[in-house]
Amino acid sequence: MSPSPAVSPLLDDQICFALYNASRALTARYRPLLDPLGLTYPQYLALLVLWEEGPSTVLHLGERLMLDSGTLSPLVRRLEGAGLVTRMRLPEDERSVLITLTEAGDRLRERTAGIQSQICGATGLDLPDLHALRDQIADVSAHVRETAQP
Amino acid sequence: MSPSPAVSPLLDDQICFALYNASRALTARYRPLLDPLGLTYPQYLALLVLWEEGPSTVLHLGERLMLDSGTLSPLVRRLEGAGLVTRMRLPEDERSVLITLTEAGDRLRERTAGIQSQICGATGLDLPDLHALRDQIADVSAHVRETAQP
DNA sequence: TTCTTTTTCATTGTGCACAATTTAACGGCG
């Protein structure tokens, strides 16, 4: 082991590169599980919110997923094209678009039943370790967002 | 706190969502640091490899960054357009393209000096914790790739 | 050598991310 400087610029030392790789690796691991359902990973995330929390506006989806309308508008349009959700302007506020699961979108939930355990298994960690790691990562994430420069 | 099932499908419980968010948050944190240099984060990663390891083929870059030619070809073309690298077919193997830093590309390295410490500071962790977390994430990443289904 | 397979890179097409702008609707406020 060579001694490393206090803050190394080496590629493999970078926390961001590790996160970037891990995120892509896990998303790739989801792909063969989601492909049969006709979903991408971001589409699956949007459905998770709808399954958990019911009809949501684009704004609400964006807050939960940390995504803006530039990403969500076309994504939701594709979910609508697949017959999984409907879009409706709110009568009480015509600016907002309420996204609601269709019957097909609701039923799709059952077919995602085994996905989580497969993903957790692929990480090679047991549940306590996985939860601890997830919390650490979430803390870093929150801290990075808080220290964003104006 | 409500008791959670063994493997929760809830959005906020998911390790992948945490990784996905953290990766985007850190990349966003890099953006104002890299914008003045005219670089994106993936372009910065490619330059890191070239700064560390010298002239590299597209294949070598791809192995280091876990990216394929479909991503790297246009990325390298943009680096070439910015005058930071040159591309040359290897005389001994005309299939391979060697990417070499130009003077400008080499000099750019100096202007990235303070970036790492700023990013590390933004995570809110000290160096030992940061290294431990990075290693854990890299382990998960490697395990996920190993357990990819055929 | 000739034929076949593999390797390396580029290209095409789809779907995110995200900045910047636009459009329409809402909420005051005079």
Next chain:
DNA sequence: CGCCGTTAAATTGTGCACAATGAAAAAGAA
């Protein structure tokens, strides 16, 4: 009421990721 700043989505444009395909060169087999 008309005016104005704000807000919610959508749109536009750029740059990744990645699957799939194509093209050219190299390596091997017959």
